Amino acid sequence: MVAADPEDIRNWRRRPDGTTTSGRLQAGDPARLAAIGVRHVVNLALADHPEALADEAALLAAEGIGYTHIPVPFDAPTAGHVDALREALAGTVGPVHVHCIMNWRVTAFFYLIDRRGGVPEEGARARMLDVWDPFASDDPRLLPWQALLQSPV
Incomplete structure (x- = not known):
């Protein structure tokens, strides 16, 4: 029997394809990920x-x-980082879990991956906005994210 998703992990999400994402992991979380069948973790932090x-x-x-x-x-997020995630996902045996500290990097990168994969703007953006909105503030720390997310799909 597979355990229930550890939804108390910061900003835990399960994508439509079954990939899980979250913010930072803590010491007991690797065992919890194994219990739900995760076979590979990608860390963007x-x-x-x-x-x-x-x-x-x-x-x-x-x-x-x-x-x-x-x-x-x-x-300083780059399109090269997004490509590295895409390559990592393509080259691993799943189920896969992708995380960073807040699940912000992850959801932004999946927004771009989704858009390039043909997911309509509204759906891709809704998944990202469920965790964070990099456009909701004029905080200068978000400018690199805004530029990356507005780059051509």
């Missing part, structure tokens, strides 16, 4: 973030879960 899970790769490996780290500086 920086390893030196104060909320990053120390030894994440080793903790996941102990649960039989593969790991890919694509460090994305919050102040």
Whole structure:
């Protein structure tokens, strides 16, 4: 029997294709991900973030879960990072879980992946807005995200 989704993980979401996403993981979460069948984790957060899970790769490996780290500086996301996520997803055996610290990087990247994959704007944007709205503020820290998200699909 597969366990229920650990919805108490920060900003936990399950995408229509079954991929799960979230914000930061904590020490007990690798076992919880294994219990729901996750076979690979992609981490978009920086390893030196104060909320990053120390030894994440080793903790996941102990649960039989593969790991890919694509460090994305919050102040400098690029289309290359999005492409790296797309490649990681294509090259792994699922189910896959993708996370960062708040699930902001993840949902923004999936917005772009969805749009490039033919998901209508309204649907792709709704999934992102369910977690955060990078356009809701004129905070200058969001300018790189706004520019990336407005790039041609």
